[in-house]
Amino acid sequence: MKPSLDETVPLRTAFVIMQRYLEFYWEHTGRGGEIGSLLSDVQMLQDGGTADPAALEDWLTVAETVIRGGQGPLFMQLTPKP
Template identity: 35%
Template structure:
């Protein structure tokens, strides 16, 4: 598998969440997808989403060996 750039990874996340929304009709996921939708300028409706996404990528890259893919309750 080739490495994703941050835009392609964002699109993959959007597709994943959109498919999940189709199955569940979760209002929370629907609202998130609405905020994540891209405008013509290439940025999400909610610009803070893009910054949060870049922060998440940075954390995942920095902590590749220690990122625990478990829900923190």
């Protein structure tokens, strides 16, 4: 059974879901270089970090922005426009 869009998961689980989705996308769209590079950066290591430590920190910044309603230091509006 597919999870509900309203299901709550820990941020680490959400990060792994995002990484696996990107991998799925990459596999099904011809393995483009830019997505491949991103996948390398977000690869989870055994110590719980990512291959590029900044990738997890950047992702957590975006997660915080979304959780706080789409406002924050990012140069984007994360809430849908009417």
